[in-house]
Amino acid sequence: MTQSILFVASEGLPYIKSGGLADVIGSLPKELAKSGADVRVVLPLYKKMAINDHERFDYVVSYDVNAGNIHTMANVYSEVRDGVTFYFIEHRDMFERDELYGYGDDAYRFGFFQHATCRLLEALSYFPDIIHTHDWHTAAIPFLCRTFYSYREEFRKIKHVLTIHNLAFQGVFPEHELWASLGMNYGYFLDGTARFYNDQISYMKLGILYADKVTTVSNTYAQEILTDEFGENMQYVLGLRYFDLSGIVNGIDYDVWNSETDEALAKPFGLDTIEDKLANKLALQAQFGLPQDKDTILVGVVSRLTWQKGFYLMVEKLPEMLQARVQFVVLGNGEANIENTFNYYKHAYPDKFAFYQGYNETLAHQIYAASDLFFMPSMFEPCGISQLIAMRYGALPLVRETGGLKDTVWPYNQFNQEGTGFVFSGKSADAMRMVYDYALDTYYNRPEDWKTLVANAMTKDVSWESSAKAYLDLYQSITH
Template sequence: MSKKSVLFVASEGLPFIKTGGLADVIGSLPKELVKQGMDVRVVLPLYLKIAVNNHADFDYVSSFDVRAGDIQSMANVYQQVVDGVTFYFIEHRDYFERKDLYGYDDDAMRFGFFQHATCRLLEALHYFPDVIHTHDWHTAAIPFLCRTFYSYREEFRTIKHVFTIHNLAFQGIFNKQALWSALGMDYSYYVDGIARFHDDCISFMKLGILYADKVTTVSETYAQEILTEEFGEHMEHVLELRRHDLFGIVNGIDYDTWNSQTDDHLVQPYSLETIQQKKANKLALQAQFGLAQDEHVMLVGIVSRLTWQKGFYLLTEVLNQLLQAHVQFVILGNGETDIENAFHYFKHAHPDKFAFYQGYNEPLAHQIYAASDLFLMPSMFEPCGISQLISMHYGTLPLVRETGGLRDTVPPYNIVTKEGCGFSFWGKDAYNMKQVYDLALDTYYNRPEDWQQLIRQAMTADVSWTASAKRYIDLYNEITY
């Protein structure tokens, strides 16, 4: 029996390009699926950064016309195999070789082209996978196109589709003209309501939700949350139609990339058995930022986009109080100006206790995960979250708000039974967060045996892709029986 074939189509993916958690999934889930016996390929746009860094290593695959609506263009395709996964890159210099990945006025045309080019690529290769697995709005129209625009070929009609929502807040909403100009489809799909979303608009994501065989999100709790008005982003009624085909499958992390025993970015590798060596990373990070070198102080780490969604307004409200205790903070990230300004203020007001690196730095991220004692993620909503999985795997206890994937992956400390892998709070205000933070502080200084027990439980928790990849395989098998 031949291997089941799955084509992932996404707007970003490691090891080539990343702006968020989607890229981590595309870089690690296909790799795990290959290990579990599947034929997996990935299609990505060939962005400027990829062209600069990787183009010389690619093999040429094919060139073909892409004609749909106002798109009359040529696509060149290249490929490279990484960890058993074949990556295809669709080149269109005008559309993709730009400074940023998203946020342009012609995003509908750019990703309309990308989706049509992906379908044309299948024709060019004579490769029609059992399943196309699309991700977020940038690729969400592919199930719709296969069943309408490309339905003249039986091969397109028989492909099954899984569509994954990584963040419902971004839905690919465009003026209704994009139905024709970017997708090449007539307005009947707007008039009958299938593509229509809000006044005079269409939503790429809505098409994915309606036309995929199965819809998944990146945690079980988020799959339930998005059916509510609070988290549904005005899409809850559409999702309700697919309730019985909606599943939450939590993300994992790539143990090859995230491994405290082999991580090249660390001053001192360590394992659960050699956990005492972890503190060498703390001392090195303190020295790097000019903080007081003290292996006993509780070091709180943050690696994040600094936005309202990530809950950092809660932190800025109470940070003055938190810094009165014997603690240190190291923060890596950038985002909303008010939060950045607040962190710059605390950096200057408490230079011995508070460090802030504005921007992103991959080696530093690894060092913060390893050096910290507590990792803070007070997100307002979090479809899955990967940082809490990394911090647990590195023996750094996460403090999270109970939402989405954070609720599913961080069992909270129970002071009676000693169970848990971190700390969590429920409310949406700084008071709730501070109460649980104070519990963590008290546990760290006054119940060190409990703290070490939590570290053991966090580091032995399975946060790999193994189990989740098996659930995806079960889903693929279910729809391709």
């Protein structure tokens, strides 16, 4: 029987993005639709979408949303793309703002969004087999379906999957939001169901407790979040769902990330035309005023510049790292200390260090294509997408052994030339520096090994195909 699957998320490509969640929502539903499943997605209609996309959307329905302190109306629009029906919930006061998150009324905004999604199912008389929610912004939906909306058998029959993309963000709010933003009585706080950490509530906790299955975006991260180090005070709650917790690694969209058809590149290339990758290196060097030298190793970075991403390790060792024959091109923004350090080195080493402060999608594509080595020393990384793109574009990742990085980057083995990149363990800058030196030594002194590693990386399957099958198997396990 054809399954019907509804994705509910706070962001998704090609409409709106702040992080890796958007890439998943832009790619996974499309891949699942290829299997013949009825796949739909619900997103908020943000300001950027209202400006850029709204005129294309078809009006669907309007209805009242009433729960707790929420008494307002939702308008819903839709668009079909790549075989997936997207629904957009419009509420100008709540969603047409300059940023997606970080407001004092986020509990209310996403309480409304989750109730509006449930009301949408009633308005459409559409009740999917599976509702697949993502992160805290939508995590309370399994709870609401089984409490607030349990008066309808159709809601009670729906099965729920919650995917945790980053446990560091849990939707933790004051206890009064249980009523104000979810419309649920105080008893769920008193009995501990909704209560979390210092007498607050957590949307994420509700999802973990009420979903049929809980997934994360890599096998290793699924195990890490059960520990005190990575559990973010949620490890004991997750432990209750140990047998329903699993990891399915993300993929990337091969239609978007394809070095042979990428229009952003100076010259497209593939494994059979790998020599054309050099044209991208020379073009990027020229773009940033670096000496054009095809033989100097080019190290790329495309990232948020934060502690989580491991860049304090890089800051600590950068004076030493720049003594080698090397060039860095860094794209990103984040914590001021890291940005200021990179701006300093940009001026102190103009022939070796280039820094674009901010984000530029076209430039990101060009850095992946131009780089020989891709630097990603994350302290924790639920999955990570950058290392997958880098491998697809023939840039060998240098990563820390954590989360999805451990699951997707195979360390170079000098004795049999296996591997798709370079991996260090531990949390010390010295460990990172040692593997950095090893990577440079391999590039300059074992060029045939380097070519083999590039071939390994470019032929590694990092598409959504196998991951989508794993999700379909998971859905099947709870609907039959």
